[in-house]
Amino acid sequence: MHRQGNGPLSPPLNTIELTDITKTYTSSTPRNTEKNSFTALQDISLRIGLNQITLLKGPSGSGKTTLLSIIGCMARPSSGRIHFKGKEITSLPERFLAEIRRTQFGFIFQNYNLIRGMSVLDNVTLPAAPSNETSLAIRERAMRLLDKFKIVSKRAQKVEHLSGGEKQRVAIARALINDPDVIIADEPTAHLNTELSMEFLDILAGLSQEGKTILIASHDPLIFGASAVNHCVELRDGQIVVREKARCDGL
Numbered sequence: 001m002h003r004q005g006n007g008p009l010s011p012p013l014n015t016i017e018l019t020d021i022t023k024t025y026t027s028s029t030p031r032n033t034e035k036n037s038f039t040a041l042q043d044i045s046l047r048i049g050l051n052q053i054t055l056l057k058g059p060s061g062s063g064k065t066t067l068l069s070i071i072g073c074m075a076r077p078s079s080g081r082i083h084f085k086g087k088e089i090t091s092l093p094e095r096f097l098a099e100i101r102r103t104q105f106g107f108i109f110q111n112y113n114l115i116r117g118m119s120v121l122d123n124v125t126l127p128a129a130p131s132n133e134t135s136l137a138i139r140e141r142a143m144r145l146l147d148k149f150k151i152v153s154k155r156a157q158k159v160e161h162l163s164g165g166e167k168q169r170v171a172i173a174r175a176l177i178n179d180p181d182v183i184i185a186d187e188p189t190a191h192l193n194t195e196l197s198m199e200f201l202d203i204l205a206g207l208s209q210e211g212k213t214i215l216i217a218s219h220d221p222l223i224f225g226a227s228a229v230n231h232c233v234e235l236r237d238g239q240i241v242v243r244e245k246a247r248c249d250g251l
């Protein structure tokens with residue numbers, strides 16, 4: 001723990017620290033006669049080490065996606081605090097959160113969320129758009145990423161014509177375009193066969209060695225057994241039931 005000025009002790013700089021995070025969704029009936037609320041996360045406290053691969057597992061509906069979206073500043077918790085690299089970010093206004101989201105996080109979604117009708121290159125450069133860089137510099141960076149993931153020859157192709165594995169690699173390149181410290185992947189291997197899933201894991205292991213922090217939500221036993229995974233956290237009904245270092249097969 002370190003002290004910011006004369007203020008209270010803060011979590012270490014090399015962590016993402018969640019304290020008592022609760023997320024309640026509230027919805028109302030069409031005529032607003034009745035309000036329903038559902039608590040998707042309940043009092044989650046968790047320290048995530050930077051430069052590590054952390055796996056979130058748990059049955060469908062256990063809260064993995066909700067937790068990832070809160071960590072990635074895409075949603076706010078109903079209560080609780082998040083410290084990102086030692087700094088409290090929960091109470092920041094939306095424009096600051098959006099900046100953290102854009103510069104510090106890269107996202108890989110289950111269905112890749114690539115934009116149909118646009119080329120591979122344009123999909124990869126998309127998250128870089130609101131920046132001070134020239135479009136040439138952004139495109140050069142995108143080309144380097146496409147080259148790294150062996151998909152540069154498809155740069156002009158519309159994404160809907162790519163294979164599943166190619167879409168996955170485009171999604172990884174897009175997640176990296178702003179050179180984020182943290183990569184969030186939600187069910188990243190759900191549509192991949194074993195060979196492509198292994199290839200994806202190799203890419204993640206390489207990114208981890210380069211110093212990236214990786215958070216994965218997954219049901220995939222292949223990921224549970226991956227030697228690259230450093231920490232495993234199991235959720236059930238919105239609560240952490242198991243946290244374990246290193247391999248998590250057999251949890």
Ligand SMILES: Nc1ncnc2c1ncn2[C@@H]1O[C@H](COP(=O)(O)OP(=O)(O)OP(=O)(O)O)[C@@H](O)[C@H]1O
Pocket residue numbers: 025026027038039040058059060061062063064065066067217
């Ligand atoms: N916007 C929302 N409004 C109401 N309930 C929601 C909302 N988003 C998620 N939920 C509920 O919160 C719970 C947790 O959902 P979440 O998507 O985080 O689970 P998950 O563990 O990622 O599931 P899966 O493995 O199926 O993707 C579920 O019961 C879901 O129905």
